[in-house]
Amino acid sequence: MKQYTFYPGCAYDSSGLPIRLSIEATNPLLDIELLELEDWTCCGCPGASISELGGLAVATRNLALAEKMGRDLVSACSCCYRNLLNAHQIYTRDARIRAKLTEALAAANLKYNGGARVRGLVDVYVNDIGLKLISSKVKKKLNGLKVACWYGCHQTRPFGPDDYESPQWMDWIVTALGAEPIQYPLKTQCCGGAELMSDKSMVMKLNQKLLDNAIKHGAQAMVTTLCPLCFTNLDAFQRHFNSETGKKFNMPIIALSQFMGLAFGLSPKALGLDRNVTPVKKVLEPYYSTRMEARV
Amino acid sequence: MESTHAKYIRQAKSFVDQVAAEPGGEKINECIQCGVCSGSCSTVEWWEYTPRQIIAMIRAGMKEEVLSSSSAFHCVSCYLCTVRCPRGIKPASLIHAVETIAEREGYRPKTKALPLYRIMRGSMRRGRIWDFGMAFTFYMKTNPIDALKNFPVFVSMTTRGRMPITPPRTVKGAKQVAAILDKVKAMGG
DSSP states (O other): OEEEEEEOOGGGGTTTHHHHHHHHHHGGGGTEEEEEOTTOOOOSOTTGGGOHHHHHHHHHHHHHHHHTTOSOEEESSHHHHHHHHHHHHHHHHOHHHHHHHHHHHHTTTOOOOSOOOEEEHHHIIIIIIOHHHHHHTOSSOOTTOEEEEEOTTTTTTTTOSSOSSSOOHHHHHHHHTTOEEOOOTTTTOOOOTTHHHHOHHHHHHHHHHHHHHHHHTTOSEEEEOSOHHHHHHHHTTHHHHHHHHTOOOOOOEEEHHHHHHHHTTOOTTTTTGGGOSSOOHHHHGGGSOTTSOOOO | OOOHHHHHHHHHHHHHHHHHHSTTOTTGGGOOOOOHHHHHOTTGGGOSSOHHHHHHHHHTTOHHHHHHOSGGGGOOOOOHHHHHOTTOOOHHHHHHHHHHHHHHTTOOOSOSHHHHHHHHHHHGGGSSOOHHHHHHHHHHHHOHHHHHHTHHHHHHHHTTTSSOSSOOOOOTHHHHHHHHHHHHHHTTO
């Protein structure tokens, strides 16, 4: 059993609930134990655009708590991952900002020593657990399913460690599950993030361009990162964007952990597939194992 | 008596120095104006001035034009510019530095992103983000009609347990976060 300190992030209990359920369902099969960081708070991402220092300071608070635990700090959410790692890198490399952050943290009687190791959960899947173990857990191969692996931004940008122009890790995982990852140019396109609220027409165009591109290259479904923002912007708003633009997109959006769980023979309900807004049944039903309730 | 030219240089230098003093703005002087940032930008078609132009304008001392434009607020922080910049400038962080200065100095460019970021920043003080509360406050302040249009999405999310209308429990750490943010503000961040 591999143990990690887990940083869930705020959206994990709300919009990212299906991702949470599926991670919790698949972890025992993969010998992963995620121990939630006690008393974690926001990663500092919201509003960091208008207060870089504030965002860094709030992130560093979590790093200070995590380094005491001694294990790798793992986040599923790509934004949290980027923000925590960004704070760590700036703290360890930029003496000028480190002095400011140390002063800000002292206001809460905390001190960070630069000892946190921030990682993404997909990184853990590929590099710690390994594709061999993942494919050995497959009960029902997802043969014949063409999916677009969509990496969004922060899982690979700007810190990697997967290639940021042509990332492959999720492609490898879905291949290990028996599915076929299609290759398409926009696999690292941005979902628009929270700008969805402030600039809907812009984000709508980004999303529909992405869906259009994936469909043109033969995707039957889209497999997203474990980031609740990527997942929600595509899943929950797809129908709404259709109604605003007259388009007819109906692309099932499945988080990577849900997709893995499906191949591992877990029930759709345990994987939170009944909580996806865009229906997934049409494409995934042939892969539900027979004893499962197939109403999802 | 200072010549017009000297005054112009001094003003330009003072704005460049101000941007360079912000986290993310440090390398502004190393830009070679190649335009890879603008060419990579996910949302550039919505920007009044492209990222490359903004850097050029900062270095020309065009403070008013840069800070009162909504351009920087179209940045979705996708970091395509940052991984591709041949000079390692981190243009996304530089754009955030511009947004930070605009907000701090009271500029109000015509964009809904600024009120959104202010609400988001404020919501960090709770320790953890409450999606519904944040979205509700934002739409009521800026665009109630859009809130109505989004209502079906809200229903589909809430009925699936994905948008709790009650706030998450307050955590012990919230007090620390508030203390940290107050300190950052007092430090002029």
